[in-house]
Amino acid sequence: MQVSLEQLNEVYKTVFGSEIQITELTTKNDIEKWDSISHLNLILELMHYFNTSFTVLEIERIKSIKDIMEILKMK
Amino acid sequence: MEKMNFKTGILIISDISLYPIIEEINNNAPQLTISFDYHEDIIIGVNKYISDSLSRYSFIFIHSDQKFHNKPIEWQINLLRIIDNFCLQHPKIKIIFSNSFNVAYKKKALCDSIGDQFDIISYYSQYLLNIINHDNAFIFDFVSIIQEIGSENSYNYELGMLYQMPYTKNFIRYFAFRFSDLINFLDTGEKKVIILDCDNTLWQGVVGEDGIEGIFCDKNAKGLLFYNFQSFLKSRKEDGFLLCLCSKNNENEVKDIFFNKNMPLKWDDFIVKKINWLDKSENIKNISDELNLGEESFIFIDDNPFEINSVKSLTNVKSCILFENNFYKFIQLVDLYIFRKKTILPDDKIKNQQYKINKLREREKEKFQSIDDFIKELDIRISIKVNDREDFPRLSQLTEKTNQFNFNKKPYSISELNDWIDDDNLIFSLKVTDKYGDYGTVGLILIKIEGRNVVLENYILSCRVLGKKIENNFLDEVLAYLATKEMILTEILFKESMKNIPAKQFINTNNYASIIRTTK
Numbered sequence A: 001m002q003v004s005l006e007q008l009n010e011v012y013k014t015v016f017g018s019e020i021q022i023t024e025l026t027t028k029n030d031i032e033k034w035d036s037i038s039h040l041n042l043i044l045e046l047m048h049y050f051n052t053s054f055t056v057l058e059i060e061r062i063k064s065i066k067d068i069m070e071i072l073k074m075k
Numbered sequence B: 001m002e003k004m005n006f007k008t009g010i011l012i013i014s015d016i017s018l019y020p021i022i023e024e025i026n027n028n029a030p031q032l033t034i035s036f037d038y039h040e041d042i043i044i045g046v047n048k049y050i051s052d053s054l055s056r057y058s059f060i061f062i063h064s065d066q067k068f069h070n071k072p073i074e075w076q077i078n079l080l081r082i083i084d085n086f087c088l089q090h091p092k093i094k095i096i097f098s099n100s101f102n103v104a105y106k107k108k109a110l111c112d113s114i115g116d117q118f119d120i121i122s123y124y125s126q127y128l129l130n131i132i133n134h135d136n137a138f139i140f141d142f143v144s145i146i147q148e149i150g151s152e153n154s155y156n157y158e159l160g161m162l163y164q165m166p167y168t169k170n171f172i173r174y175f176a177f178r179f180s181d182l183i184n185f186l187d188t189g190e191k192k193v194i195i196l197d198c199d200n201t202l203w204q205g206v207v208g209e210d211g212i213e214g215i216f217c218d219k220n221a222k223g224l225l226f227y228n229f230q231s232f233l234k235s236r237k238e239d240g241f242l243l244c245l246c247s248k249n250n251e252n253e254v255k256d257i258f259f260n261k262n263m264p265l266k267w268d269d270f271i272v273k274k275i276n277w278l279d280k281s282e283n284i285k286n287i288s289d290e291l292n293l294g295e296e297s298f299i300f301i302d303d304n305p306f307e308i309n310s311v312k313s314l315t316n317v318k319s320c321i322l323f324e325n326n327f328y329k330f331i332q333l334v335d336l337y338i339f340r341k342k343t344i345l346p347d348d349k350i351k352n353q354q355y356k357i358n359k360l361r362e363r364e365k366e367k368f369q370s371i372d373d374f375i376k377e378l379d380i381r382i383s384i385k386v387n388d389r390e391d392f393p394r395l396s397q398l399t400e401k402t403n404q405f406n407f408n409k410k411p412y413s414i415s416e417l418n419d420w421i422d423d424d425n426l427i428f429s430l431k432v433t434d435k436y437g438d439y440g441t442v443g444l445i446l447i448k449i450e451g452r453n454v455v456l457e458n459y460i461l462s463c464r465v466l467g468k469k470i471e472n473n474f475l476d477e478v479l480a481y482l483a484t485k486e487m488i489l490t491e492i493l494f495k496e497s498m499k500n501i502p503a504k505q506f507i508n509t510n511n512y513a514s515i516i517r518t519t520k
Helices: A005-016 A036-049 A056-061 A065-073 B019-028 B048-052 B059-063 B072-089 B100-104 B114-132 B142-149 B157-163 B169-188 B224-238 B251-260 B280-291 B305-314 B327-334 B349-367 B371-378 B389-401 B414-422 B470-484 B501-509
Strands: B095-098 B137-140 B193-196 B242-247 B270-275 B298-302 B319-322 B381-386 B426-434 B437-450 B453-461 B488-494 B516-518
Touching: A005 A036, A005 A065, A036 B019, A036 B157, A036 B169, A056 A065, A056 B157, B019 B169, B072 B095, B072 B114, B095 B114, B095 B169, B114 B137, B137 B169, B142 B169, B193 B224, B193 B280, B224 B242, B224 B327, B242 B280, B251 B270, B270 B280, B280 B298, B280 B305, B298 B305, B305 B319, B381 B470, B389 B414, B389 B426, B389 B437, B389 B453, B414 B426, B426 B470, B437 B470, B453 B470, B470 B488, B488 B501
Parallel strands: B095 B137, B193 B242, B193 B298, B242 B270, B298 B319, B453 B488, B488 B516
Antiparallel strands: B381 B426, B426 B437, B437 B453
16 A cells, blocks of 8 residues: 555544644654554554554554554555 | 533433544534533443443432442433433423434344343333433434435444444434434424425425426425425324415415415415515514414525525524425424424324314304304305315315215225226315315215216215204205206115214205115
């Protein structure tokens, strides 16, 4: 699956609010609101947006934009 | 726990993590007047109703009279017991209860044996029945959501394992839509008025552009959705909703449609009509003034998103619904709680309405000296149709159900009625209205033609219209019609029964006895 930063940005704005701006280097530590509750929201939104699902391991592994891109590319 | 203020808060007892769902409800239902709070006192979530019960201050602990056991079914049953008690002890608090358990327990994995599965469901159902018998308890139909979008689209077990939140975004969205509808319904009170746009809402087409020929509202493909929608609205009217029109059109053109098209809704079904070029929010304010009803009790339906948004922002109408020419959306729309009444009427709602009107008629009756005066004042109008196949379903029902004024108790199916007129015989059907309302189709006369001589095979009148001189008027009209065709009534078939005494009285008091042929 092809994934662009624009697409991920869109997902992040939906979950974390319109003021969020991500780069390929953004990680969990950069976004204050990225706690366990919003992580669930993020996963839900990613699955919905890209019409896919993640394994339990993949959900646990996602800690940065790079992780998401790698996982989605494999789909 | 003591601090909990039930009047303003919502307590949710759930064994799943609720955060994404509540967030979705907040995002997608800004019209909701209840705000959800993450405060521990208000919401118990994240598998908490089980762990919470260990705390002696928890809702469950306080309301439970016994200790919990290990099996999930026992947890569930115990929870039902608590809710049952709670409903009883707090009649002013509304309890919403979902039937999600039914879905969960289709999973055989949760049962000890195959039979267990059914035992559990029936055991559980008994408790559920107890709960819904309380006036303050409401069932949220969770199962129908799963049925509509399908269980594969609803569940994500990975998330269930990790977060105790086993649902997909699709499910959450639809859940939030349905749940906020229910909360809105419980919170803001019953809706009373439905305000409707005309073009592309009540019918397919735009009167001003397409003309009357380009308007569709019938049982053919183009008008079917609109025909169904009007029938739905008519049923809402019978349940007590008031219908109003609010349309940017020329009034005469809209009126023409109602008088020239055979649609379920008639011009007079609408209590207030605002057909002009004023802003819709302006018109809605005027409707509110005229009816002396608050805008909160209005439902506004329009096919134009611009009108929806403008009414939403400029008035207090909370339920603004975009009408779309799409059957799936249509089914969702008619399924909304806002179109329901909170109190459940007896099965036959229409009759209930008619009985109410009858009460009014009875009261009126007392005011008049004689029955003739009363009948005159009722302004009864009858209309008679000959061989109208559209009426046959109702006529067939009359032959089955009517007992008192029925010359020969013999049921006719719709196809038998069709055969009857195909054999060149006649069926007269009777419609009656009076100043209080429409009785609908309430009578029929079957005439068998044998050359110039004709036989009255059957005469049926619904008991709702008896005693208003309609018995004579209907038959006189039919005889007059036959006379114009140079036909003479030579025989009336009659079969006496225990129940048709009013019919027998009618024959005896009129001069038909000489041509009566009694059948067995």
